[in-house]
Amino acid sequence: EVQLQQSGAELGKPGTSVKLSCKVSGYNIRSTYMHWVNQRPGKGLEWIGRIDPANGNTIYAEKFKSKATLTADTSSNTAYMQLSQLKSDDTAIYFCAIDTMGLFDYWGQGVMVTVSS
Amino acid sequence: DVVLTQTPPTLSATIGQSVSISCRSSQSLLDSDGDTYLNWLLQRPGQSPQLLIYSVSNLESGVPNRFSGSGSETDFTLKISGVEAEDLGVYYCMQATHAPYTFGAGTKLELK
Numbered sequence: 001e002v003q004l005q006q007s008g009a010e011l012g013k014p015g016t017s018v019k020l021s022c023k024v025s026g027y028n029i030r031s032t033y034m035h036w037v038n039q040r041p042g043k044g045l046e047w048i049g050r051i052d053p054a055n056g057n058t059i060y061a062e063k064f065k066s067k068a069t070l071t072a073d074t075s076s077n078t079a080y081m082q083l084s085q086l087k088s089d090d091t092a093i094y095f096c097a098i099d100t101m102g103l104f105d106y107w108g109q110g111v112m113v114t115v116s117s
Numbered sequence: 118d119v120v121l122t123q124t125p126p127t128l129s130a131t132i133g134q135s136v137s138i139s140c141r142s143s144q145s146l147l148d149s150d151g152d153t154y155l156n157w158l159l160q161r162p163g164q165s166p167q168l169l170i171y172s173v174s175n176l177e178s179g180v181p182n183r184f185s186g187s188g189s190e191t192d193f194t195l196k197i198s199g200v201e202a203e204d205l206g207v208y209y210c211m212q213a214t215h216a217p218y219t220f221g222a223g224t225k226l227e228l229k
Contacts, residue, residue: 102171
């Protein structure tokens, strides 16, 4: 069974960084893209970017190019997203998702990031 | 960026009723490889999104066949043939043909 286990909730101060993890079991991340999506409180879904763990290639949505950094460790089958220079509007739930048969067919449980001083 | 316009924003239905959700794209989602990367997802309250339909009309494994998807190029529809209580939540269309991938604003399905 494919499962994506995300790290726990984060509380970050403005101007600092947080690093989120997404550990995959039941599927080799070398065989997929890892996507990251956010959802601000009460709002819809927004694609942040994706990484190809096999070679480290990344694509970001324009607005996240200086905000998010995606990495992956194939030895532990885990992907990471670092969010830098946190601001209040970075407060959101962040999801990871992978493609197996279809695109975005497995999702992590989501992690709440709260930015507050 | 591709804009996906979903209608209606809210849908009230009774159990057993059939309903449809429309998703219109600001540009064709037909990829150069011949596939059309338009998915439908359901997000139940407090849960992660769940893939229902991929590539317009392919039912994700384990998804009941009362869900169906259709359409092409810029116009797509999700149909639920006989709403059940477990179907309540927010439905999103999303496209993965053009980067950045984008989502519709969502359609909330609630009980009448």
